Amino acid sequence: MARFNPYLNFPGNTEEAFTFYQSVFGGELVGLQRFNDTPEAANVPPEDGHKIMHIALPIGPDTVLMATDALESRGHTLVVGNNFSLSISTDSPEEADHLFGGLSEGGLPTMPMSKTFWGAYFGMVTDKFGIQWMISYDENYVNPN
Template sequence: MAIFNSYLNFNGTTEEAFRFYQSVLGGEFLTLERFSDTPEADRLRPEDRDKIMHISLPLGNGNILMGTDALESMGHPLTVGNNFYLSVQAESKEEAHRLFDGLSAGGIVKVPLGRASWGAYFGMFDDKFGIQWMVHHDE
């Protein structure tokens, strides 16, 4: 069965927020990737390149708190209500497709399920009730 985690969006304060969460919850970051580390880095404004593209903090029992800086310059304005996602870690590519296709039915696909620049199988959508989802599978 897939693992469900929370994915938080911030307006440039992801690193500060996650350092705070780490100080309270403990643990070491599994991932801390900046936008400057991505293939899209050259398309970004210089002030956005050092912001967080992806960060993850394990919380135990397979739970991971994840986050990003939602960059308005990349078409992702942040408002209360869109500052989180339910993130599903699928066990297989087939499960990723089943969950993505089923949960996105009647909704709006934002990123079609497919190979991401970091090598994972990934997609994003809003379901028909307005809830934001990410489906992810590491091959």
């Protein structure tokens, strides 16, 4: 069964936002990865390297709040309304492909399903209603709760 989690985009203040969310919800921040820590580090301007590529905060037994800094230097323009995605974690690559295919009908795939450097099978699509989706299957995923 797929699990849904909110994925937020910030204009460079993800770390500040998640320190605040941690003070509200409690819990431990997990999965912190900075742009400097990725294989794409050479393509990120030095002033953006310390920014957050991914961070997660478990906020319930089945919910994880996740986020990234949307880098203008990488062509991302943050506008209220496009500053979040719904992230779906699936139980199999086949389920991921099925959901990606369905959500792509009449929509715009922005990253095809493929194996990523962090080990997940992952893709992104904006559906025909303008909702942004992130679909992932990670055989090594361990629910942090």
